[in-house]
Amino acid sequence: MQIAKNAVVAIDYTLRDTDGEVLDASPEGQPLQYLHGAGNIIPGLEKALEGKAPGEDVEVTIPPEEAYGERDDRLQQDVPLSMFQGVDKVEAGMRFQAQTQAGAQVVTVAAVSGDTVTVDANHPLAGQTLNFEVKVADVREASEEELEHGHVHDGETQG
Template sequence: MRQAKTGDVVRVHYTGRLTDGTEFDSSQGREPLEFQVGSGQIIPGLEKHVEGMEVGQKSTVTVPAEEAYGARDERQVQSVPRDSLPDDLDLELGSRLTATTREGRQIPLTVIDLDENQVTVDANHPLAGQDLIFDLELVEIVGSEPGETFGR
């Protein structure tokens, strides 16, 4: 049976959970996730695991934080004066904001603390610093050649 290799476009069903069992994402009820193996479209540890899988194969993999969203970086946590933010922002714990750098790059932020004077935001990915567990099923290898498809 054909195995997924670098350059192949594959489709996988997945469920992602934290080490405490909390589910954070799943393709259940949706189309399978489609990506090209080796292109860096998904986290490195998951991509490495899919390479070599066969269509129909199911597997569970634990991806360490450094092969997922990396370690938490406390330098990414900043407090800003509340009056430096637009007045019309509806701020509460967990609010998602976006900052724009001078170069025009968008940075997603999460409000992690606030009071009447300060707002503390975190630019780390919400899953940074966490090992992730994925249940996977390789549904289809679309292939790297035009018209090439391997599936059930």
């Protein structure tokens, strides 16, 4: 079976930045499973995998606009340190879930200066060109429940 909309796909992958540094990889023997066409992975990778079959290898470079988007400076803001009640020491690089008008959003602490904390709601990989090495491990039809929910369910049998 080839990768197409509504297929459950299992991939082994390594993600590198433009310097060749590994940013992420699927654990050995534990391929990432996703529902193709449901927006579960970045658009550029989904396009590159369309039509591939189990056993195929894909190497693809994905620009920011087809990955996590360009960085948006408007997503950075200064907030009072007092908003981080219960945290002993707020430091750059820490990630928190914040309640916004648009709902829950993950923010990264960009800087701490006195009683002011600069938080950044951009995805950590926003603005970066991403290089994927992928091996298609499996492709199967999604169950009705997976299609209804828009994602793969754990415990589904491979086939």
